[in-house]
Amino acid sequence: MRYSAFRLFAEALRGHRGWRPAWRDPEPQAEYDTLIIGGGGHGLATAHYLASRYGARSVAVLEKGWIGGGNVGRNTTIVRSNYLLDGNEPFYEHSLKLWEGLEQDLNYNAMFSQRGIINLYHSDAQRDAYIRRGNAMRLHGADAELLDAAGVRALYPWLNFDNARFPIQGGLLQRRAGTARHDAVAWGYARAADRRGVDILQNCEVTGLRIDGGRITGVDTTRGPIRARKVGVAVAGNSSRVMEMAGLRLPIESHVLQAFVTEGLKPLIDGVVTFGAGHFYISQSDKGGLVFGGDLDGYNSYAQRGNLPVPEDVIESGMAIMPAIGRARLLRMWGGVMDMSMDGSPIIDRTPIEGLYFNGGWCYGGFKATPASGLTFAHLLATDEPHPTATAFRLDRFRRGYPIDERGAGAQPNLH
C-alpha cells in the first residue's frame, strides 16, 4: 500500500478501516542469500538498499527484540555533516544528501526537518578551529557559515551571551543539518525493505555464528538455525558480543550515553544548538519537549541506564548558555549502549572470516549516518568492494596507523 495524501483522505472517509500492517511478520526460512544481524536503523537501511539498489532477492534482518528498540529509538536525532577529517566528511555529506531524498525514496514521513545546527564558540582559538572545520566542510560540498555574536543573537536572542567565563563570540552554522523522527526512520526502512521482499524477523536473537573452514555458513538463532552465504553484522552496542561468536576481538568498548527530555513547551528553539565550552546540545521536538544531552558516563556499560553525575554535568552546562532551561521540568531520561571505537570513527569492512562483514563503532553519532551506513554496507555486501565514500573505515586501520581521530584523543574510547 502506497502512502499518499489521497490515500489518507480516502481512509478518512471510510473510518480508517483499510490500513494494513506496515510490514509482514514472516516465519524464518531455512536459508537466505544474505542475513543482516541487528534490526536497528543501520541493519534495516542495509536491507532496504540491498533490495532496492543492488537487486538482492533473498535477504532477512534478524532482530533480537523489536525493531527500533535499540539506539535508533533512543537517540537525540541530530543529523549533520560537520566533520573535519577526509575519511569522514565525504561519508557524512553523502549521508546528508541521502536524508534529503529519503522520504520520497521510502514513501514514508520520517519528519526530517532541516532546521540547522549551530556550534557556539567562546574563544578566539575555537573560532579559528571552526573556520578550519567550515572550510573543510565546504571543500567536500557541504554548507557552513561562520556567524559572529550578532549573527547568533539574531537567531537565538535568549542565549546567555555575557556568561562571565564562556561569553558567546559566535557560532558555526550548518543550515542543511536538522533532526528527524527516530522511530519513523526505523519503521520507514522496515516497510520499504519488506515491500521488496526482505523478511524482518523480530524476537530472533543470534546466539551463534556457524563457521566452516574460515567461511560463514549460517547462524544459530532463538528461532532456529538459518543458513546463509553472507552475513552482515550491524548490532551497535552489542558488536563485541556478536563478533566474539566468530572469535574476533574488536577495537571497541561499549559505553552508556544518556539523554533527557523536558515537559512539552511552546516553540522556543527552532534549530539545534551546541555549547562549545562544555558538552551540551539541545533541540526541541515537534511535541514541544526540549531534547538534550552531553557526555558519556565514561565507563564500560551494557546497562542502558546511567548514573546521576552526568545529568548534573549536562544540566550545569545547559544552565550556562541557556538559564531559562532551569524553569523547565524534566520529563524523562534514558540511556543507550554506544559502540565506542578507538578513534571515534566507524568501521564498515570485511572480516577475516569469509562472508562475514562488520558494521559498527558508531559511537554517539550513528543516527545521522543511517542512510549512508546502510547504502555503503549494502554496497560492500553486494560487491565485496568498499563504497567510494567509505574506504577509510577499515578494521585494520589501527594496526596500520591510520586512525580517523576527529577529537585527537588517541586510543581512549571514553574520550571520543
Next chain:
Amino acid sequence: MIIHHPLLGPRDAQEFTYLGDATLIDRPDAMAEGALEAFDAYLHLRDNPAGTHRELWYHEVGDRSWLVVTRDTRTHEITQVELARDVALSKGRGR
C-alpha cells in the same frame, strides 16, 4: 556509584577517572618477538564483556592511587576493589 577504596573507604565514583580494562597493566615487552602484534592488541583490542569486568580507575581528586575495580557492566555492581600496585606486584611486575 560508590567505590570502596581499600585505604580510604567508600568514595564517590566522581572522584575518579576511568582508564579501561585492567589488562592494560600487562604491557607487552617491546623487545620480544611479535611485539608489533602484541602492541596492536594491547592498545586497540578489547574483550568488552557484558558481565564481570576488571578495570582501572584513578583516584584523581583523592590519594592519586590506581585501583583495579571488579564491576558488572550490566548492573554497575562493584564486587571487588584492589590497589593496582598490589595486582601488578602479584603478577611479578616491578616499577
